[in-house]
Amino acid sequence: MGDDKLTLFLSADEIHQLNVQLGKTITQTCQKNGIESLLCVVTLKGAIFFAADLIRHIPIPLKIDFIRLSSYGAGTSSSGTVRVVKDLETSIEGQHVLILDEIVDSGRTIAFLIEKVSNLAPKSVRVATLLSKPSRREVPVQIDFCGKEIDDTFVVGYGLDYNERYRELKDIYSVVT
Ligand code: IMP
Numbered sequence: 182m183g184d185d186k187l188t189l190f191l192s193a194d195e196i197h198q199l200n201v202q203l204g205k206t207i208t209q210t211c212q213k214n215g216i217e218s219l220l221c222v223v224t225l226k227g228a229i230f231f232a233a234d235l236i237r238h239i240p241i242p243l244k245i246d247f248i249r250l251s252s253y254g255a256g257t258s259s260s261g262t263v264r265v266v267k268d269l270e271t272s273i274e275g276q277h278v279l280i281l282d283e284i285v286d287s288g289r290t291i292a293f294l295i296e297k298v299s300n301l302a303p304k305s306v307r308v309a310t311l312l313s314k315p316s317r318r319e320v321p322v323q324i325d326f327c328g329k330e331i332d333d334t335f336v337v338g339y340g341l342d343y344n345e346r347y348r349e350l351k352d353i354y355s356v357v358t
């Protein structure tokens with residue numbers, strides 16, 4: 182701890198551009214599909230910065246709810262099972278749901294969340310993520326909106342943590358531990 186080597190990976194400005202573009206694409210998709218309001222399901226804790234920035238580029242009435250899922254123990258590899266640590270508080274029934282996650286890695290977390298939400302009678306379910314690591318996928322998942330696909334690198338900052346550290350950084354860094 183404290184000796185991690187961080188290398189700049191995506192600057193705050195590049196992240197901003199990705200959010201602007203994602204916001205536009207999501208808005209256009211909603212307009213094309215006659216979606217007039219959204220329920221954004223945000224995964225705690227990592228996606229809070231992404232969600233806060235992204236939704237301000239989606240000029241459509243929306244509600245926000247949070248869920249905390251856990252599949253990672255300490256460190257950089259998944260433990261394999263996903264469990265709900267803090268559940269949703271808003272009714273999903275009849276809503277157009279947009280799931281917001283900051284990064285999709287093995288796909289287990291998002292697959293679990295898509296299934297959970299889909300079982301609660303939403304009108305539609307879509308997924309937006311800032312980053313995705315396709316080469317790490319263990320469970321196939323459809324990601325409707327992806328900011329950027331990246332190689333198999335562990336990244337921190339802008340909500341992303343390593344053992345709960347670095348979430349507050351404005352830029353995203355790759356970390357060698
Ligand atoms: P998955 O279930 O393996 O797709 O993991 C998804 C979750 O693991 C993400 O929402 C993050 O919270 C965490 N995660 C995956 N890759 C990284 C990373 O490179 N840095 C920080 N957290 C990560």
Ligand code: MG
Pocket residue numbers: 224225226227228282283284
């Ligand atoms: Mg997450």
